[in-house]
Amino acid sequence: xxxxxxxxxxxxxxxxxxxxxxxxxxxxxxxxxxxxxxxxxxxxxxxxxxxxxxxxxxxxxxxxxxxxxxxxxxxxxxxxxxxxxxxxxxxxxxxxxxxxxxxxxxxxxxxxxxxxxxxxxxxxxxxxxxxxxxxxxxxxxxxxxxxxxxxxxxxxxxxxxxxxxxxxxxxxxxxxxxxxxxxxxxxxxxxxxxxxxxxxxxxxxxxxxxxxxxxxxxxxxxxxxxxxxxxxxxxxxxxxxxxxxxxxxxxxxxxxxxxxxxxxxxxxxxxxxxxxxxxxxxxxxxxxxxxxxxxxxxxxxxxxxxxxxxxxxxxxxxxxxxxxxxxxxxxxxxxxxxxxxxxxxxxxxxxxxxxxxxxxxxxxxxxxxxxxxxxxxxxxxxxxxxxxxxxxxxxxxxxxxxxxxxxxxxxxxxxxxxxxxxxxxxxxxxxxxxxxxxxxxxxxxxxxxxxxxxxxxxxxxxxxxxxxxxxxxxxxxxxxxxxxxxxxxxxxxxx
Amino acid sequence: xxxxxxxxxxxxxxxxxxxxxxxxxxxxxxxxxxxxxxxxxxxxxxxxxxxxxxxxxxxxxxxxxxxxxxxxxxxxxxxxxxxxxxxxxxxxxxxxxxxxxxxxxxxxxxxxxxxxxxxxxxxxxxxxxxx
Numbered sequence: 001x002x003x004x005x006x007x008x009x010x011x012x013x014x015x016x017x018x019x020x021x022x023x024x025x026x027x028x029x030x031x032x033x034x035x036x037x038x039x040x041x042x043x044x045x046x047x048x049x050x051x052x053x054x055x056x057x058x059x060x061x062x063x064x065x066x067x068x069x070x071x072x073x074x075x076x077x078x079x080x081x082x083x084x085x086x087x088x089x090x091x092x093x094x095x096x097x098x099x100x101x102x103x104x105x106x107x108x109x110x111x112x113x114x115x116x117x118x119x120x121x122x123x124x125x126x127x128x129x130x131x132x133x134x135x136x137x138x139x140x141x142x143x144x145x146x147x148x149x150x151x152x153x154x155x156x157x158x159x160x161x162x163x164x165x166x167x168x169x170x171x172x173x174x175x176x177x178x179x180x181x182x183x184x185x186x187x188x189x190x191x192x193x194x195x196x197x198x199x200x201x202x203x204x205x206x207x208x209x210x211x212x213x214x215x216x217x218x219x220x221x222x223x224x225x226x227x228x229x230x231x232x233x234x235x236x237x238x239x240x241x242x243x244x245x246x247x248x249x250x251x252x253x254x255x256x257x258x259x260x261x262x263x264x265x266x267x268x269x270x271x272x273x274x275x276x277x278x279x280x281x282x283x284x285x286x287x288x289x290x291x292x293x294x295x296x297x298x299x300x301x302x303x304x305x306x307x308x309x310x311x312x313x314x315x316x317x318x319x320x321x322x323x324x325x326x327x328x329x330x331x332x333x334x335x336x337x338x339x340x341x342x343x344x345x346x347x348x349x350x351x352x353x354x355x356x357x358x359x360x361x362x363x364x365x366x367x368x369x370x371x372x373x374x375x376x377x378x379x380x381x382x383x384x385x386x387x388x389x390x391x392x393x394x395x396x397x398x399x400x401x402x403x404x405x406x407x408x409x410x411x412x413x414x415x416x417x418x419x420x421x422x423x424x425x426x427x428x429x430x431x432x433x434x435x436x437x438x439x440x441x442x443x444x445x446x447x448x449x450x451x452x453x454x455x456x457x458x459x460x461x462x463x464x465x466x467x468x469x470x471x472x473x474x475x476x477x478x479x480x481x482x483x484x485x486x487x488x489x490x491x492x493x494x495x
Numbered sequence: 496x497x498x499x500x501x502x503x504x505x506x507x508x509x510x511x512x513x514x515x516x517x518x519x520x521x522x523x524x525x526x527x528x529x530x531x532x533x534x535x536x537x538x539x540x541x542x543x544x545x546x547x548x549x550x551x552x553x554x555x556x557x558x559x560x561x562x563x564x565x566x567x568x569x570x571x572x573x574x575x576x577x578x579x580x581x582x583x584x585x586x587x588x589x590x591x592x593x594x595x596x597x598x599x600x601x602x603x604x605x606x607x608x609x610x611x612x613x614x615x616x617x618x619x620x621x622x623x624x625x626x
Contacts, residue, residue, distance in 0.1 A: 276581075280550075283579040284506065287609035291512025294613045298519060307515075314508045402552045451505075451552055 002117060005029045005046035007037035007063060008079070009055045013104075017050065020106055021113075034058030034066075041067055041074070048097075048116045049076045050109075053087050061091060068095045073123040075116040079104060161229075161249035165195040167242045181229060181251050183222035199247050203233050210234065216252065228252040277457050281325055288318035327387065328458040331465060338381035338469050345378060345416045345424065346371040352390050353414065356397060360412065365400045367393075368413040375418055378492060384466040385490075389414070391459040392428040392486045398451060399432030399484060423472075423489045431483035440478060498624055501542035502526045503533035503559065504577075505551040509609075513546055513577070513616065520617045530554025534562065537569065544623050546616075549578035549585055557588055564600040573623040575605045577616070582606040 004026045008014045011032065018028040029044055031037035034051070035058055041049060049067055053060030060078050067074050078091040078099040088099040097116040100108045155162050161178035165171050171193050174186045182189075182198065196202070200217040211234040218226045233247035292314030299307035330336040353369040360367040393414060400410035412430045419425050435443070442448040444464050449457035467474045470490050478484035500522050502513045514524035525540060527533035531554040537545070545563070549556040556576065563569040576585065586602060593599050605619050 276584075280579045283609045284509075287512070287579070287611065288506070288508040290610045290612070291508055291515070294512065295515050298515065310511060310515075314511065317508060398552075404553070 001025065001027050002048060003027045003029060003044060003046040004048045004050060004113070005031065005037060005040055005044070007031045007034060007049065007051040007055070007060075009033060009052065013052070017104065017109070020109070024110065026113075034060070034063040037063055038066055038070075042070060045071075047075065047120055048113060049074060050079065050113075051076060052079045052102075053084070053091065054081060061087070061094060064091060064094050064096055073120070073127065075120045075123075077112050077116055159250075161251065162246065163195055163198060163249070164236075164244060164246040166244045169195045169245070171195050171198075172244070173246075177251070178249060181219070181221065181227055181249050183225070195245060195247065199233060199245075200229075200231050201233070203235055203245050203247070214248075214250070219249065228256050278329075281457075285318050285321050285325070288314055288321070292318060325458070328462045331384065331387070331462045332458060336384075338384050338466075340379050340381050342377040343380050343382040343385075345375050345426075346373075348380075348382065348386060348389065349414055349416055349426075351386065352393055355390070356393055359394075360397055363397070363401050363410075365397055365410040365412055367397070368411065370413065370415045372417040375416060375424065378424055378490065380470060380490065381466070384469065388463040388466045388488065389426060389428070391463045392488075395459065396428050396430035396432065396484070396486075399430050399434070401432075402450075403433040405481070418492075419489070422492045424492060426488040426490075427485060428487075429483070429485040434480040434482050434484055435478040436480050440476065443476065497521065497523050498543040499523045499525065499540060500544045500546060500620065501533065501536055501540065502546045503528075503530065503551070503556065504546075504548040505529055506548070509548065509577075512613075516613045516616045517546075517620065519613075520620065522620065528553075530556060530559035533559055537563070537572075542572070544620060545572060545574045546620075547574055547576050547578075549576065549580045557585070557592070560603070561589070561592060561597065561600055565598045573605075574603060575607060575616075575619050575623055576603045577607045577609065577611060579609045581608060 004021055006014055006017050006021070006028060007030075008017070009032055014030050014032065018030050021028050029040050029046055031040050034055055037049070037051065040046070049063075051060045051063045055063075060080075064076050064078065067076055072095075075097045076095070078088065078096045079102055080088045080091070080099050082101050082103075084101075091099055097119050098112040100112050155173060155175045158175055158177060161181045162173060162175045163171060163178050164173035170191050171189050172191065174184070174189050176186075178184075179186060184193070198219065200219050201212060201215070203212060212232055214230045214232040217229060217231050219229050219231070221227050229252055230250040231247065233245060235242055236244045236246060292311045294311070295307050295314060296311030298304070299309075299311055327336070349369050349371050353367060357367055393412065396412040400408075400412060403410065408431065410431060412428070412432075415427045415429075417425055439450060444460050445457075449459075464474055467488050467490070472488055472490035475487040475489070476484065477487075500514075500517045502510055502517070502524055503526070504510050504513065505528050510526045510528075514526055517524040522544075525536060525542065527536050529551045533545075533547070534554070536542075547556045547560060556578065560574065560576070563572060563574065576582075578585065582603075585606065589600060589602075605623060607616065607619060
């Protein structure tokens with residue numbers, strides 16, 4: 001129910017209006033003067049004010065002004081004297097909702113109040129719209145702030161250095177990681193430095209809207225230090241206009257340092273392995289020599305010829321092992337100079353076959369040697385090649401001895417023949433144990449051996465080196481359980 | 496009864512040396528060239544002591560040691576490891592095998608590194624057999 005405040009100095013009119021409005025279903029308040037009216041307005045907040053214009057002390061216009069001062073949206077209807085148009089216009093200028101003439105006719109009053117009510121309703125709605133709008137605006141602003149703060153944070157904590165510019169290449173974003181990489185403080189760079197001085201590549205040459213893919217490169221820091229980084233970037237467009245650019249930098253210093261350390265430690269490990277491998281070889285030889293000496297001692301003490309023989313053979317075989325090890329080590333370490341001379345391949349193969357025949361027979365292995373009779377002398381380091389071929393052939397015999405297939409008819413063959421392109425090929429083939437892929441991979445690594453205490457792990461390494469010294473190649477074909485084949489190819493004329 | 500010692504080593508010199516030491520000290524010595532052969536002989540001959548090399552072709556001492564220590568019939572058979580491989584390397588390899596899903600095996604009681612003095616080996620044999 002709307003509350004209507006009626007202000008009039010004439011008690012009768014006051015009563016009349018009040019009664020008539022109540023009859024129409026309004027709640028009414030009355031005040032006999034402007035002053036009292038304003039007080040009531042302040043306290044009771046009526047929806048509509050109806051005031052006479054002509055009153056002693058305070059006129060209706062003054063009441064209007066002061067009520068509008070209190071509440072700009074207040075609905076005030078002025079009651080003017082008959083024909084007093086000037087006052088009415090003035091009242092409207094001051095924000096009166098409407099005016100009615102005296103004597104007040106109830107229809108005119110009803111219309112005026114209806115209009116005031118409508119205006120009040122519109123006002124209320126407007127107000128709530130505005131308030132809503134303000135509220136929405138506030139929420140949107142907050143959301144926007146939150147988002148931009150979030151993005152700012154993201155940029156800040158990014159492990160990539162991020163540099164962004166406006167469309168004139170002036171830097172507008174320079175995150176802490178970028179500070180770390182370039183050594184500039186954000187404050188000395190923002191809107192001061194041209195990003196083209198920092199970007200390692202000219203981004204403007206990138207095709208439209210394409211991202212420059214991550215590439216390893218070098219950037220210069222403030223102090224001129226060269227920093228290894230991975231860089232990516234792109235030009236930023238908005239509706240086909242360039243609005244800026246952004247560059248991402250990943251600091252590679254730590255990775256590079258770790259790589260270096262790893263390399264170093266791998267090298268140390270390799271040295272350690274070499275020393276350990278060598279120590280293992282020497283320990284075995286020493287153990288053999290000690291054993292030989294011990295058995296010789298027993299022979300001396302007891303006068304037993306058999307122990308004599310055993311002990312002496314042990315000492316001799318371990319002296320030979322020492323000599324082989326020294327030869328291998330010297331070949332391996334380049335201390336030994338190869339001596340080239342014309343040499344018969346037939347003679348070379350025969351020496352090897354003669355030496356190994358007995359061992360092969362002992363293990364029921366057929367050892368075949370086949371040399372192309374038309375082959376003439378070739379220029380080789382005979383001691384080196386002898387060693388290389390001996391290594392491969394005794395490996396082939398061992399591969400047969402170690403073969404799990406005990407029923408197999410084992411065979412090792414050495415063939416030498418001339419090949420088309422002025423090379424001579426030595427092939428050592430066996431049908432022994434064959435090699436796993438893992439063994440094949442490690443084959444030419446230092447101190448790698450599958451032969452237990454017998455293997456120095458240097459044989460193939462040295463063999464390969466000797467072959468390479470001759471300008472030749474070595475090929476390995478092997479299948480586990482089927483056998484292996486090693487082919488050495490030497491050029492007939494060394495370059 | 497004379498105690499029987501099995502020597503497993505791929506190096507004939509070592510087999511001869513070790514068996515001479517054993518025989519000189521009043522034991523019977525038998526030999527095998529690798530882990531595989533060694534295991535067959537152990538089952539057949541039931542030796543009182545095993546002197547075992549580590550690095551051998553076919554089957555290593557690493558594997559034979561594991562197999563014996565995890566087998567009820569042989570887990571209490573005394574073993575002397577005698578190798579050019581350092582004790583530390585042996586243990587590290589055993590640990591690696593355990594980590595790869597193997598059963599945990601006890602550390603060897605006696606581990607000798609080559610070269611070994613004959614007296615040292617004789618003493619180790621005596622100690623192992625007296626327990």
